[in-house]
Amino acid sequence: MLLIGRLNYSWTNTESLLIHLIAGLVGTTKETAVIIFLTLNTTRARVDLVERLSKMDGRDPAERARVLEVTRRLLGLSGLRNRYxxxxxxxxxxxxxxxxxxxxxxxxxxxxxxxxxxxxxxxxRADIDAAISNLEALNRAIWALIAEYRYPA
Known part of the structure; x- marks a missing residue:
């Protein structure tokens, strides 16, 4: 049960980084992005928003690719998280x-x-351990993206 708690903590911590992606892609403050994030009540809705914002005309293709890569990784881990x-x-x-x-x-x-x-x-247990490791790596990748594109942190 402690391992499932750690999975939940890792998931929530990583999903919350979408706030910074929303802020950066919308060009708003972190506080406004928190309201947007909390208004959307599912991971799927939050990821859809981030992906759609990244696909808007005028977006740097490299930035778009990085954002889509991290959102796809997050969605790839959602099945196991949802199971538990x-x-x-x-x-x-x-x-x-x-x-x-x-x-x-x-x-x-x-x-x-x-x-x-x-x-x-x-x-x-091995699947949960692997998911936690993947979430930790994804968390670092999202923070690197936030820093590189100077999204509000």
Missing amino acids: NHCIYSFDPDGGAPRTIQMRIADRRDAIKVGQTDLLDAAA
Whole structure:
């Protein structure tokens, strides 16, 4: 559970850097960008905004490429983060590995599937560790972009 907490912290810390990208791409203050960021209530909406701003006419192609590279990396990590944030946890009273129970409905042709379960085993821990490492690297890449393009920090 501590590892999932670390994943959440790493995710939130990295996603919040979109504030600086919004400020730089809009040409506004960090405070105004915070309001924009908080008004958009999903990661997907925030990333869509940043990507659309980077694709506007007149944007430096190198800047656009850098912004799109970091947003695509962030979205690539969102699946694992969502798996562990949009579930409930089941603990074995006999000390076995905990399980996640997904809180989503999977529509099939003629049925629905609810409550897919997965073990929180060594493989899951390795996936979470890898995601945290990737988020740390992405965080550094976004800070480098912020510094290079002098976005409000």
